[in-house]
Amino acid sequence: MDISLFEQYESNVRGYIRSFPAVFDTATSATIVDVEGKRYIDFFGGAGSLNYGHNHPLINQALITYIQRNGITNALDKATVAKHDFISAFQSIILKPRKMDYKIQFVGPTGANGVETALKLARKMKKRSNVIAFTNAYHGHSLGALAVTGNEFYHGDYYDVPRNVNKMPYDNYFDHDMDSVDMLRHYLGDGSSGYELPAAVIVESIQGEGGINVASVGWLQKLSALCKEMDILLIMDEIQVGNGRTGDYFSFERAGIMPDIITLSKSIGTGMPMSIVLMKPSVDVWSPGEHTGTFRGNSYAFIAGAAALELWRNDDFSRSIRAKGKQVEAAFKDFQARFPGWITDVRGLGMIWGLESLVEGFCNEVSKQAFQRGLMMETAGASDQVLKFLGPLVISETELNEGFEILTDAILAAVAVFEKTGRTPCAA
Incomplete structure (x- = not known):
């Protein structure tokens, strides 16, 4: 070939x-x-x-069984057995044992779709447009997601629109001892800094594409506390480092924090296109049909994802x-x-x-x-x-x-x- x-x-x-x-x-x-x-x-x-x-044989068998019984393939956001079983498994195996009260939004099939949704939702809820992102961040290549992605290789004068985003240093960005959360607090408290109060902060607990930069527990906790204090939504991007990559299902579990919004993709569908956004119930301010996507009902990904979750029962x-x-x-x-x-x-x-x-x-x-x-x-x-x-x-x-x-x-x-x-x- x-x-x-x-x-x-x-x-x-x-x-x-x-x-x-x-x-x-x-x-x-x-x-x-x-x-x-x-x-x-x-x-x-x-x-x-x-x-x-x-x-994986567990996932393959679940898909083969579903396909052989002519299970529905794509239902957009209609109710299906496949979606029901995924939601049930995710709530009972992942969320409830961790005492996490979140609603699930199924979005377009890529991680960038999840990030775009999270940013749009945060801005809608807080009625503020600014967002804080971090150096070396990677959140996707569509225009909104690209605005919060750090690497200059992915930016261009004609197709990139990095508006209403301020960048801050990630944990340990500097060689010397400088706390970027303290820096952010100072900027947001200074009316002459040019930093508007943001709707949200978006962050990865470990930056994968950015060079395997691991945020400390203390830094994550301090960032979470600042967001609560200043009425800012905390968005955790778990697209690459979630789904068990660190040993915990969510990579931020080690810090004991509860983000307002969580994005998951990649392995949530076991390699098949799927992306979800988790949000605290108080953050779910959508009107019906206000955010859509044709392939948010990929039943094969639901079936495969639910099968994979069985590995997390103990x-x-x-x-x-x-x-x-x-x-x-x-x-x-x-x-x-x-x-x-x-x-x-x-x-x-x-x-x-x-x-x-x-x-x-x-x-x-x-x-x-x-x-x-x-x-x-x-x-x-x-x-x-x-x-x-x-x-x-x-x-x-x-x-x-x-x-x-x-x-x-x-x-x-x-x-x-x-x-x-x-x-x-x-x-x-």
């Missing part, structure tokens, strides 16, 4: 095919096979949409995520020790980790070498300076260890390439 067909007929905008140039065919758990029969260990995880792996799955996360952390810290100067930092939590290199282009070279050897692993950060682990939560120990072995060889190969051209590691 000729991969050149995609170059000939698909738009230049295609991205991941350039990093992973193969025609993929089948996959199970965290292993993908291309049309030539070559195996790849998946440390990419569909950019966080495949937390439950490829073709603590076993959460414990397994934490245990595997410790394996990844140990392996990554070993890489840092073995390759000083080439790898300058290790950051993460649960099953999201990053290897940072301050040597320009090094992480891209490692990713390239890894793919050639059978490992899919992408980069993150404003300068692609972080190698990002986002493998499925169900990855086996065998797959993990095989991936670590390939990554070792890839780092060695990248070092050899750089040394051959005279490029050196950063000083320790």
Whole structure:
């Protein structure tokens, strides 16, 4: 099968095919096979949409059963058995045990749709247009979501509309001790700062695309308290780091906070298009039909999502995520020790980790070498300076260890390439 067909007929905008140039065919758990029969260990995880792996048997069987009985496919926002069962499972398995009182809004099928909905709802409720977002944030590519996304690569003079958004430093953005929540409080209390009282603050508890930046518990708690004090809605973007990625179902659980609005997508549909917005009942100020979307009734995603939630009925799955996360952390810290100067930092939590290199282009070279050897692993950060682990939560120990072995060889190969051209590691 000729991969050149995609170059000939698909738009230049295609991205991941350039990093992973193969025609993929089948996959199970965290292993993908291309049309030539070559195996790849998946440390990419569909950019966080495949937390439950490829073709999980529990999910596959639920879909097969539903399709074979001619279950309805798309019902927009009409009532269906598939939606009923998803809502019931989400309330009983996820929300009620955590004493979380939230209503669910089904929106268009992407994470950006969820972010757009959250911003629109917050502005409607508070009757204020300004929103606070953070450096290195990533919230999507549609115009509203793009306005709160940080990376300048995604902005342009002609198609970007970053209006009514103020950016603030994320936790630990500065090398020296400076608290950005205190800074925000000062700005909002100063009539000459140019910062209007916002309708909402939108934040990720861990910035995935931004470079695996982990907000501290104290910073999240302080931000939540400021929002309550100043009548600002707190929106938590859980699209990539929720759905169990950190070991808890929601990544902000470790801080003991209750956001006003939560966005979920990616793995909520187990890889099938689905996005939801959770809101406290007092925030649900919509009029019927005021916000719509044709594919907000994707029944296949409801069926798959409800099946995946069964993994959360007890603590076993959460414990397994934490245990595997410790394996990844140990392996990554070993890489840092073995390759000083080439790898300058290790950051993460649960099953999201990053290897940072301050040597320009090094992480891209490692990713390239890894793919050639059978490992899919992408980069993150404003300068692609972080190698990002986002493998499925169900990855086996065998797959993990095989991936670590390939990554070792890839780092060695990248070092050899750089040394051959005279490029050196950063000083320790």
